[in-house]
Amino acid sequence: MAKPVIGILTWREGHSFKEPGYFRSLVKEGQKLGATVFIFSHKDAFPDKKQVRGYVPLEKGGWTHRTFPWPDVVIDRCRTAQDGYREFRKQKHFIYANNTFTNKMSATRLFTNNENLIKWIPATVDYSLDNLTRMFKKHTILYIKPGNGTGGKSIVKVSKTKDGYRLLGRTRGYGRRNLLFKDISSLGNWLNRWVQQERIRKGSFMIQQGLDLELIPGHVSDMRLLIQKNENGNWEVTGEGMRIGGVNNPTSNLHGGGRAASVADVLHKRFGVKKTEEIVAECRELAHGIVSAIEKQYGSMLEFGLDIGIDTRGRVWLIEVNPKPGRELFKKMGRSDLYVRAIRRPIQYAMHLKEESVKE
Ligand SMILES: Nc1ncnc2c1ncn2[C@@H]1O[C@H](COP(=O)(O)OP(=O)(O)O)[C@@H](O)[C@H]1O
Ligand SMILES: [Mg+2]
Incomplete structure (x- = not known):
């Protein structure tokens, strides 16, 4: 079978991208898995010619571009909409690995209206x-x-x-x-x-x-759980970690100065090993429930990063669902195994989608 061609749709300005390190890893892992992977923006697609101007990293640093065939599957990783992106995305040019999602308020409404999920929604x-x-x-x-x-x-x-x-x-x-x-x-x-x-x-x-997330007194901390489709097209939790905000910081986000820790580091001290296992199991159950509710409403998806609050009494709450999640937390936790798995999965799933589309 021909080598799968996978395009990563994103923001581009000249030769610069918003997440160059992540894209470099995607292209590299894609090669190892036997796929052709390139990065492009909506301005680089030429539907009439069925060609795309795709960007790939150079060994010595920087990027180069060349003409690629029309991708078999596209992963939408555009986190900042440039002019024309939204219109382009609405047209069904490609098989997309991920449908478009919605904002925080509408997502919260969707979950609140679901009787299986409401217990986890503040x-x-x-x-x-x-x-x-x-x-x-x-x-x-x-x-x-x-x-x-x-x-x-x-x-x-x-x-x-x-x-x-x-x-x-x-x-x-x-x-x-x-x-x-x-x-x-x-x-x-x-x-x-x-x-x-x-x-x-x-x-x-x-x-x-507001949830009382001061598992560590004086600091807000919460869990980030990554759930992804695997090479068989099934949802699987890739991993989870904790983010700890600074003193007097109402948020734990890494970009806002939060630091990374393992689940055991934060939860064992507070709840002990057995209760921690129960909490993690509940977080995973929540994650599977959430993605299934989302797919019913918005169509097939690729991955989500869930912000999960575990309050001081050990109750589990969903704070937010991120459709284009980062993976830096795993790196910051020193878990390069999880980081690599988190990079490979979207490619493996895109390859699975290609195989499925050929069968049809
Ligand atoms: N209802 C809440 N109770 C407690 N902490 C919250 C709540 N909402 C947000 N936070 C804190 O703020 C952070 C950012 O909120 P979030 O809704 O994830 O917004 P963003 O999209 O900006 O990440 C969360 O990770 C959490 O640390
Ligand atoms: Mg968040």
Whole structure:
């Protein structure tokens, strides 16, 4: 059978890409697996000629491009939409390994409406001052975050204390905020301005039940679980790790200064070995439930990075589902075995899709 040709669709400006290290590894692992892999942007596809200008890394560093045949399967890894990308993506030019997904708020709604999943979903409502007051009647911590955000940006955590409302925030540039409001109306005034200043593409904000994630006192920490389709087209959890935020940081994201640790490092101390095993098993059950609900609604997918909160009582909660997840956590944990597996799986799955398409 002809060598499978796999294209990675992404953002490109000249010879620069957003995730050059990851793409280098993808092309290299693809070669080892017997596939031709290249990187391209929507501007590089010429449907009339059934050709693509594809980029591949040079041994000595940098990138080169040449003409490739129309790919058998395309993995959409575009995390920043350039002009024309969305329109291009809507057309059915290729067999895509991953369908398009949705934003955080719509995803949360989908899961909340699923009776098997709702137990893992923190209470979430649209941002408004009425909802802020209502949510504080039930919860002592609230998170206010963009319904279409990523990377731990523009997020605030507000905790009700005996002195008032303590707010910790990260701006879109990862600037820090640490403020105390004496009453809810002064907090509300500040938040109303914040959601205007920080909003992304006219998007709105959500208020979410805040989880107590201080498994390590003074630090927010949560789990990142990677679930991927394998070479047989079945979902499999590739691995998980923990991210630990800095002091007075409301988020654990690596880009916002979070550090990596293994699940055992963080959970054993707190819960012991047996309870940790139960927690991890529940996280995996959650992950399988989530991807199956997503595929029912949005079609076939490739991989997801799940942000999972394990609160101080050992309860498991879904915080967020990332459709184009990073793998740096495994590297930072010193788990190069997981890192390599996480790179190979999408290629193996794309090769599986090609085989399936030839059979049809
Ligand atoms: N409801 C919540 N309770 C506790 N911590 C939260 C909550 N929502 C977000 N966080 C913290 O903030 C981080 C970023 O939130 P997330 O919803 O994943 O947004 P982003 O898309 O910016 O990563 C989470 O990984 C977690 O550490
Ligand atoms: Mg996240």
